[in-house]
Amino acid sequence: MPLPSLPQAVLPAKSCDTHAHLFGPAEQYPYQQDRSYTPPDASRQDYVRLLRTLGFQRAVLVQPSVYGTDNRLLCDVLRRAGTEPWGIEWRGIAVTGSDVTESELETMHELGVRGIRLNMLFRGGIDFATVQSLANRIAPLGWHLQFLIDITQFKDLAPRLSSLPVDSVIDHMGHFRAELGPRHPAFASLLSLLREGRTWVKVTGPNRISAHDKAPYTDAQALAQALMHARPDRLVFGTDWPHVQIPTPIPDDGSLVDEFYRWAENDMQLVQSILVDNPERLYSF
Numbered sequence: 001m002p003l004p005s006l007p008q009a010v011l012p013a014k015s016c017d018t019h020a021h022l023f024g025p026a027e028q029y030p031y032q033q034d035r036s037y038t039p040p041d042a043s044r045q046d047y048v049r050l051l052r053t054l055g056f057q058r059a060v061l062v063q064p065s066v067y068g069t070d071n072r073l074l075c076d077v078l079r080r081a082g083t084e085p086w087g088i089e090w091r092g093i094a095v096t097g098s099d100v101t102e103s104e105l106e107t108m109h110e111l112g113v114r115g116i117r118l119n120m121l122f123r124g125g126i127d128f129a130t131v132q133s134l135a136n137r138i139a140p141l142g143w144h145l146q147f148l149i150d151i152t153q154f155k156d157l158a159p160r161l162s163s164l165p166v167d168s169v170i171d172h173m174g175h176f177r178a179e180l181g182p183r184h185p186a187f188a189s190l191l192s193l194l195r196e197g198r199t200w201v202k203v204t205g206p207n208r209i210s211a212h213d214k215a216p217y218t219d220a221q222a223l224a225q226a227l228m229h230a231r232p233d234r235l236v237f238g239t240d241w242p243h244v245q246i247p248t249p250i251p252d253d254g255s256l257v258d259e260f261y262r263w264a265e266n267d268m269q270l271v272q273s274i275l276v277d278n279p280e281r282l283y284s285f
Contacts, residue, residue: 002046005254007054009261012272014089016058016279019171019204019238020047022073023064032068039066042242044077048086050241054257059088060283062146063095064244065119071095071108078111091283093117093146098130100137109141114283115169120149132164139165142284144200150175152186158193167198169282172205172240173227178219179211182226194231200282201227203274204238206259207251214248215255216262224263232270236279 023029024041031038051059063074071094081090092113096104116134135145144167151157151174161168174190182191193199206220207213227235237260239253264270279285 001250001252004050004053004252007254007257007261009257009266009271011055011257012268012276014058014280014285015056015275016060016236016283016285017051017054017056017239017241018060018236018279018283019062019202020059020241021062021064021244022047022077023066023242023244029067029070029073031066032070034068035066037066037245039064039242039244044080047241048088050239050253051088052086054239054253057088058091058279058285060091060093060114060238060279062093063117065095065148067095069095069097069100071113074113075108075111078113081112089285091285095119096134098133102137105138105141109143113143115144115146117146117148120147120154131160135164135166144169144282147171148175151190152176152180152184155186158189161193161199162196164198167200167282168193169200169202169236171202172208173201173203173220173223175205176209176223177211178206178209178217178223181219182223187223187226191226191230194227194234197231197234200234200236200278202238203227203235203260203263205240206256207243207248208240208246214251215259217259221259221263224260228264228270228274232273233278235274236282237274 023039074092078092093115094113095117146169148171203224206217210217210220243250
């Protein structure tokens with residue numbers, strides 16, 4: 001959506017969009033052959049326009065599955081960040097294999113990478129076979145593991161994550177069908193993990209998990225508010241721009257921000273925590 005609406009609220013200073021992707025041009029940054037979708041170009045200039053429209057001053061770019069472990073686009077954008085007069089602070093989440101070198105990890109850290117994403121949903125990612133090894137290697141850097149995962153498909157997720165030497169971040173409220181409700185055993189397990197304090201959850205992508213095609217996503221609200229009641233200091237928010245790999249209409253990013261404020265019931269202390277304070281700690285801004 002090239003012209004999103006303006007949010008009704010003015011975001012706090014240093015608010016962070018913790019979940020967005022960049023794509024293309026494909027001639028310069030080719031997609032891997034084994035992929036589940038082919039996205040349109042989504043440039044950093046387009047994304048900066050969105051950030052400035054919505055009021056975000058910080059952003060976290062997440063390596064998408066279509067690039068696999070080729071982090072060149074992500075790293076190039078982070079490398080340019082200090083030379084561009086846009087007033088945006090950047091961080092990144094990469095995707096790596098077990099063969100990543102210490103030198104590569106250190107270089108990415110200097111650029112602003114703060115975690116590794118593990119894709120459990122779409123082709124192009126990696127699976128649990130490499131999780132422990134990667135966790136041990138990134139622990140000295142203070143990074144975390146970010147999981148794109150359907151929590152209903154992994155009954156042993158809680159003990160696995162609890163045993164890791166690094167924090168975990170769960171995308172899109174666990175990619176959990178909102179109509180199942182917060183009392184479902186898989187979501188109850190996620191709430192328990194959240195309360196332990198070493199798992200974070202992104203209150204993102206309500207359009208991905210809701211039974212509704214557009215806002216308000218009332219079924220997703222119940223999940224978001226259950227998370228907020230459990231550990232508001234372990235939640236972060238993101239737009240999920242540019243909204244790839246979805247069967248429903250592209251959401252209005254301004255309305256997604258308004259949805260978040262509705263979930264938070266305009267509690268400005270809660271808003272400050274989720275938009276500013278929590279991402280500041282998680283991504284070391």
